Amino acid sequence: MIEQGGRGGVADYTAELTHALAQAGWRVALATAADHRFQPTAGVRIHKVFHYVRGDSRLARATRRARLGPLVNAVRFLVAVPRLMALARRADIVHAQGWEFAPLGVVAIAGLRLAGARVVQTSHNTFERGRALDRTHRLLARLTSYTIVHTQADVPRVPREARGRIAVIPHGEYGFLARSGGPVEREAARAALGIGAQAFVALLFGQLRPDKGLGDLLAALAAVPDAQLLIGGQEAGALAAERARLESPELADRTTIREGFLAMDEAARLFAAADVVVLPYRLASQSGVLLLAYGFHRPVIVYPVGGLIEAVRDGDTGWICARADVEALAQALGQALAAGAQECRRRGEVGARLAAERFAWPVIARRTGEVYREVLGDG
Numbered sequence: 001m002i003e004q005g006g007r008g009g010v011a012d013y014t015a016e017l018t019h020a021l022a023q024a025g026w027r028v029a030l031a032t033a034a035d036h037r038f039q040p041t042a043g044v045r046i047h048k049v050f051h052y053v054r055g056d057s058r059l060a061r062a063t064r065r066a067r068l069g070p071l072v073n074a075v076r077f078l079v080a081v082p083r084l085m086a087l088a089r090r091a092d093i094v095h096a097q098g099w100e101f102a103p104l105g106v107v108a109i110a111g112l113r114l115a116g117a118r119v120v121q122t123s124h125n126t127f128e129r130g131r132a133l134d135r136t137h138r139l140l141a142r143l144t145s146y147t148i149v150h151t152q153a154d155v156p157r158v159p160r161e162a163r164g165r166i167a168v169i170p171h172g173e174y175g176f177l178a179r180s181g182g183p184v185e186r187e188a189a190r191a192a193l194g195i196g197a198q199a200f201v202a203l204l205f206g207q208l209r210p211d212k213g214l215g216d217l218l219a220a221l222a223a224v225p226d227a228q229l230l231i232g233g234q235e236a237g238a239l240a241a242e243r244a245r246l247e248s249p250e251l252a253d254r255t256t257i258r259e260g261f262l263a264m265d266e267a268a269r270l271f272a273a274a275d276v277v278v279l280p281y282r283l284a285s286q287s288g289v290l291l292l293a294y295g296f297h298r299p300v301i302v303y304p305v306g307g308l309i310e311a312v313r314d315g316d317t318g319w320i321c322a323r324a325d326v327e328a329l330a331q332a333l334g335q336a337l338a339a340g341a342q343e344c345r346r347r348g349e350v351g352a353r354l355a356a357e358r359f360a361w362p363v364i365a366r367r368t369g370e371v372y373r374e375v376l377g378d379g
Contacts, residue, residue: 002084002108003097004050004077006033007261009206009288010124014097016172018044020365026372031087047087049080077104081111088117093372095120096144102136109143118375122148125285126157134159145375148368150286151307167371170311171286172364173355178295181268189272193256195228200337202301203230203274205267206289208238208259213280213303218245220280220330221254227337232258232270271296275344276318276336280329284308294355299347301332311359317351 003014015038018028022043032038034048035055052073053063063069088094094117099105112119121144141147141162149158150171158166187197195201204217208231215238221229229251231239239246239259246255258270271277277293277300284306291311293300300318302308314320319336321328336344 001028001030001095001097003030003032004100006036006038006050010097011037012174012177013124013171013288015039015041016174016176016361017364017368020172020361021368024362024365024369026365026369029087029091031084047083049083049087051076051080074101074104078107081108084108085111085115085117088112088115091117093118093120093375095122095368095372097122098124099140102140106136106139106143109140113143118145119143120146120148120371120375123154123158123285124150126154127283127285146371148371151310153307153310154285167367169364169367169371170359171288171291172361173359174288174292174295175352175356176295177264178268178271178292181264181266184265184268184272186272189269192269193230193258193273195230195256195273199228200226200341201228201230201274201276202333202336203232203270203277203298204280205231205270205277205292206233206287207236208233209236210238210241211282212238213278213282214238214242215245216280216282216326216329217278218242218251218255219326220333222250223326223330224333224337227254227333229255230258230270230274231255232262232267234261235259267292268296271298274298275341276301278329278333279303279308280321280324281305281308282324286311291355291359294348294351297345297348297352299336299344299351301329301336303329311354313350313354317347317354 001018003011005011018030019041021028022041028044029047030044031047031049033050033052038046053060063072094112109119126149138159138161141159146165147158147162148167148169152168155166190197204214221227245251277298279287279290279300279302281303286307290300300312302312303321303324305324309320312318312320319332321332
């Protein structure tokens, strides 16, 4: 298994999947970052393959000042490819959990194929944010034995070179991940965040990129004056892009921001304080944040895009906006506010049950193992 980042949403997914595969009898070698945050798991051996410059070391600060961080880390990624090839020679199958930059993924998979590996790849997103890399993705598909996507909506977006070698396996549930944050009471969480006990609170959580819909959410919030907004996650351009609106008199007193990479106990406090989790994504395959919301027994509001609607039962586990625009989002926020805290709790409980039934990790591992066996049978 290759997961290059060592932290974040894909790492959380990989941790759950490798644990479930090990429980199902597979022996797993996980290649990941040297500063990874994976916990030890029986049956999973971790190899520290990728060495990045990040954090707050003297080298990291100097690299950021020179704006060389992406270049330096790309070179370090390429240096790790021979180690990946060596590990691949000892494996029956190699499963890559996507790539942060597709052209580097092409180099890695080409090396793995030269090492004789059969490669399965999970495409956690079947769209590229702001880059025109269709030719690169077609080459990735051609080099890969099988492609896994999370929703039926993803299938038409997979390059034609992979057609006939695609499996739809849903994203697994995050109940265990949510519970790892420890128990947090709603009232205590709100007190710690300085939010009133009776307020209606919407949460935007995860990596804060502009395409995650913060701008739409702030515009919708302005139309729902009794709602408050809680924002949590690593800044990736969205806060900077919306700084003026966040600091406006209209919204400054109704928004609470916890910026940075948040440990699960910190995330648990944010979810405990929220009535509803909002995912106004303009583009989406599936969302780990959505499954995490269900894990915390919180309902969701989503735009009707991509595979999000495949995991939401409108009126039962959350609200699906009529359209992917500010007006429809404001309407959904207003409906959630009018429904009240008790109805939000009911929908959150239904979402938790839905996730435990439909997205259980033993089922995900079994279906992933079936893909492995099909690829190995082809060999």
